[in-house]
Amino acid sequence: MGRSSRVNLDRDALAGPALDVAPLLLGAVLVSEVGGVRVACRVTEVEAYEGAQDPASHAFRGPTPRNEVMFGEAGHLYCYFVYGMHWCANVTAQQAGTAAAVLLRAAEILDGEPAARARTRTATPPGKLASGPARLARSLGLTGSHTGLDLLAAGSPVRIAELAPPGEYLTGPRVGVAAAAEHPWRFWLPDAPSVSAYRPGGRRRAGRTRQTGQP
């Protein structure tokens, strides 16, 4: 075909390391028809999570019922529950047998904003409805029940509609991640208002006495 503004969307493109797949997903259009409501968004920020080599990955310690889908075929949805109240969504990468996933951290709503707004806090500013992984998942109505969905299947209620041509992007350390914090495995589009703010990882220490650390 002639010069298409889109990139061929085939599973092989997603079947590599998360580090390679993550930038591919920047600018991708994601469509959700969960609950009979259509919400479309454009991905602006992602993070790569590998398998056995990545201590911050859910798959680091091998397969479990929760992370099973990460070990499957690329291009499927992996949603996990965190902090007792939030869902976050990933796109699986690598070939079957090897774990990897790309966390969807932020997006801008292209279509169905009223529906997205209805799902999120009414106080959320318009451009920030899908800013942050939990808000992104909530805007699209994604929960653990959607884990395993094939994002490349035409009939899937959640799917990747198109990939954007490779473009400029920035990288930095992953947000809220303590392990392997030195790796710049977060990718985002420049000048995207929806991109979330960086926050270093690290656990809160219980009973941390007034450790001001100040002289």
Next chain:
DNA sequence: TTGTCGATTGAG
């Protein structure tokens, strides 16, 4: 079976 901690968010 128990305890710790988390790929976050929003309020104070």
Next chain:
DNA sequence: TCAATCGACAAT
């Protein structure tokens, strides 16, 4: 800066 809130998983 901190509480909310509960599932996963490692350690008993």
